[in-house]
Amino acid sequence: MNGKTTVNKTASRREFIKQFLAGLIGGVLGLLPFAAGLVVFLDPMRRKSASNGAVRVASLEALPADGVPRKFQVLATRVDAWNKMRNVPIGAVYLRRTKEDQVEALNVACPHAGCFVDFVPENGRYHCPCHNSSFTLAGKIDDPASPAPRGLDTLEAQIRDGKDIWVSFRNFHAGRAKKVPVA
Numbered sequence: 001m002n003g004k005t006t007v008n009k010t011a012s013r014r015e016f017i018k019q020f021l022a023g024l025i026g027g028v029l030g031l032l033p034f035a036a037g038l039v040v041f042l043d044p045m046r047r048k049s050a051s052n053g054a055v056r057v058a059s060l061e062a063l064p065a066d067g068v069p070r071k072f073q074v075l076a077t078r079v080d081a082w083n084k085m086r087n088v089p090i091g092a093v094y095l096r097r098t099k100e101d102q103v104e105a106l107n108v109a110c111p112h113a114g115c116f117v118d119f120v121p122e123n124g125r126y127h128c129p130c131h132n133s134s135f136t137l138a139g140k141i142d143d144p145a146s147p148a149p150r151g152l153d154t155l156e157a158q159i160r161d162g163k164d165i166w167v168s169f170r171n172f173h174a175g176r177a178k179k180v181p182v183a
């Protein structure tokens with residue numbers, strides 16, 4: 001009687017271990033597709049925005065030869081965690097010819113509080129409608145009473161292939177005397 005009980009106990013222990021191992025292996029194998037799916041799901045979070053760097057803003061022939069500035073919207077490709085969006089407006093610039101084959105770019109955002117400035121052809125100055133800052137054609141502070149702590153932010157501009165204007169567009173923190181890029 002005792003021998004039979006011991007044999008039964010050993011058999012049921014073996015059965016238990018077998019079932020436990022089968023369950024464990026099944027659980028691990030079941031997790032693999034989930035882990036792979038999680039990697040695919042989270043992958044976009046590791047990608048960087050494609051809008052970093054220079055973007056084509058306008059053609060050179062769109063700029064008047066007399067150096068009068070023109071305003072252009074800046075469009076770029078934006079990549080967030082899960083989407084890639086093309087031609088998203090990320091800001092605006094004033095472009096003007098400083099020579100026949102040379103272009104200057106200014107961010108239109110006023111460095112005081114970020115309103116967009118207007119170019120006033122009558123006096124060849126930029127004016128901010130929010131608190132009346134004014135800037136010269138080159139973007140320097142014009143009226144010393146202007147509340148803006150610095151001139152308009154210059155941006156790097158290049159002419160490529162003799163016809164396209166590319167701008168390294170950045171926004172900078174408003175309200176500071178120093179030009180500090182927004183991350």
Ligand code: FES
Pocket residue numbers: 110111112113114115128129130131132133147148
């Ligand atoms: S935002 Fe331009 S002067 Fe205040």
